[in-house]
Amino acid sequence: MLISNHQNTLLAIVVSLFLIFTGCGDSSTDTDTENDDNNQNQSANFESGLIGPGETFSYTFEEEETVDYYCTIHTPDMTGQITVTSSVEAVDRDTVEMENDQFVPENLEVAPNTEVVWVNNQDHDHDIKTGTPSSDNDGDDPNY
Numbered sequence: 542m543l544i545s546n547h548q549n550t551l552l553a554i555v556v557s558l559f560l561i562f563t564g565c566g567d568s569s570t571d572t573d574t575e576n577d578d579n580n581q582n583q584s585a586n587f588e589s590g591l592i593g594p595g596e597t598f599s600y601t602f603e604e605e606e607t608v609d610y611y612c613t614i615h616t617p618d619m620t621g622q623i624t625v626t627s628s629v630e631a632v633d634r635d636t637v638e639m640e641n642d643q644f645v646p647e648n649l650e651v652a653p654n655t656e657v658v659w660v661n662n663q664d665h666d667h668d669i670k671t672g673t674p675s676s677d678n679d680g681d682d683p684n685y
């Protein structure tokens with residue numbers, strides 16, 4: 542009886558150590574892959590998640606830079622670019638429409654600190670993300 546209890550305690554300790562060890566390994570690898578994927582020499586970085594029909598997504602661009610983005614659902618054809626430059630007149634907010642699986646306008650120039658609102662005018666979802674379709678293919682999803 543005594544011996545068996547002792548063995549159970551040892552087993553519990555070994556199992557706990559194993560769970561702690563594997564738990565730590567998991568979380569650190571996940572974060573690393575995410576960061577590598579979006580490293581494009583641009584500071585703007587967003588992922589809208591699904592934008593349903595009639596819904597909008599907005600993001601404020603702070604510094605002068607050129608930002609590529611695309612729709613992950615309609616890749617590789619649905620791409621757009623935001624050029625942030627103080628050479629254009631500053632407005633609080635500007636708009637990109639999603640029509641016929643295109644961004645309109647495809648290239649939008651805004652001054653720093655402008656909020657850009659994407660409007661989904663279509664009857665299906667879009668999902669927009671910074672980067673280009675090809676840069677994403679190098680990363681996490683070999684099946685696409």
Ligand SMILES: [Cu+2]
Binds near residue numbers: 642
């Ligand atoms: Cu789309």
